[in-house]
Amino acid sequence: MFWHGRQMYRRLSEEVCAAGVGKGGVDPQLVSEADLAGLPATVQRYLRAMGVVNRPREWSFQAHITGRFRLRGQGSWMPAEVWQYNSAVEVARIFHMRVDFASVVPMVGRDSYVGGKGIMHGKLLGLFTVAHAHGPETDLSELVTYLNDAVLMAPSMLLRPNTSFTPVDDHCFEVTLVDEGQTVTARVLLDDDGRPLNFVTTDRYADLPGGLVRAQWATPIDGWRPDGDRFIFTRGSAIWNLPDGPLHYLDFSISPGGVRCNIAPADISPGPAGPRTGGGLRGS
16 A cells, blocks of 8 residues: 555645645744643643643644545445645645555545535546535534544644633533534543543534435544654544444554644655555544
């Protein structure tokens, strides 16, 4: 998958630059305890557990993630690889996922959220459109997925005026994000160390055989491990909780170095080790 990875990150870089995603600057002031003051106690515990304090505030990140995927939660699991870029300068998310059908035929899905508009698009063999969605439902779905990414991979992105928190109990809080007139909310459940155990929302639409259906979406996380001055999840899943039972369609993990923060659009790269398999996945 080395060559595929090179193609993917190059296309990601081209799309991010073409979309006009803004460039932030490194804030010389590190995140401090004063920045956490006034937040609910459970949120403070989460941010400290994720290693946010005494680190630069995150305004963007690039992630390389891998896992396995099955279309609409049915059929055989297929290997998948993701390259994505998120920015908090103006809320933006550009996500590319390659899935190999029968380990041979490639499908590439491209999701984006820029300027308050979400688009999902999938092509088989790079030629035939097999999925396409846009409109208010997609806008909302992409925005709450951006929020999920921030909670799991770049927590200090949440320390902005467009984000608010509501306490629930000692192991849970709700987080709300507002952008371009849209509002999404999710519940974050924490483990005993204060790191996310699950992210649950109903502000997302499942692409089911009968069309788009608003449903509960969850990304349970199996565990966390240190990666330099941050923590990364060891393994997770994406699950639709539907009236007739759960629909488990994605497993993901992330390798050390799989998340790089405060990267300008023009500086998107495979990183010092080059593209590699083994990482985590965020899918549609």
